[in-house]
Amino acid sequence: MSITPASPGPLPADPLHPGTGPDGTQARVRHLPQDGGASRTITADRAAATMHDDLAHGSDRLAHAAAVDALTDVVPPARLDAGGTRLRLRALHVMGHNSVRIARALDVSETAIRELLRGDARTVSPWLRDAAADLYDAWWDKRAPERNRFERAAATAARRRAIAGNWCAAAALDDDQLDTPGYQPQYGWKPATGTGTAPDIYPPVLRRRNHP
Secondary structure (H helix, E strand, O other): OOOOOOOOOOOOOEOOEOOOOOOOHHHHHHOOOOOOOHHHHHHHHHHHHHHHHHHHOOOOHHHHHHHHHHHHHOOOOOOEEOHHHHHHHHHHHHOOOOHHHHHHHHOOOHHHHHHHHHOOOOEEOHHHHHHHHHHHHHHOOOEOOOOOHHHHHHHHHHHHHHHHHOOOOHHHOOOOOOOOOOOOOOOOOOOOOOOOEOOOOOHHHHHOOOOO
């Protein structure tokens, strides 16, 4: 006489996290960042529905992990406050590094840099924040090169913009507070001559540690 195995019932709850399976799958889904557009939300809901359906039918742990990975892939990474990045880029202008030179070094659009400088962009991606910090570390005390009349004109325009905006030089910024939302330097513009001329930097140098 054959015995038909009973259908698997619901997984036992985690006593520390009620409503969570023993592998922590539901808890991981619940704590994913809740940002993104409507199309991303719909995709995430479908992925979550697939995962819960797998749980209800007793699929193995690999299927659960695949469903979680699918859900994680459609949720965009968290963005960061742009205040510290803005102050770094403004300090570079005090040294004569204009938006074009900065954008070329970071391999981003000049428009993106200008939006950050003006304060129009209030958040940045983690990669851009880190790449801008690397560039700042390399150039904060170095003047922009003035090897020809075009570079001299660009450096002069960058410095004039820093003066007009009362932008703070790097020496007056508190590195420990730079990335704290709301941080404002105590001082405005002051002239800075630096310790030499900044090298030309190309994107691969900055992306070795901070690949997007």
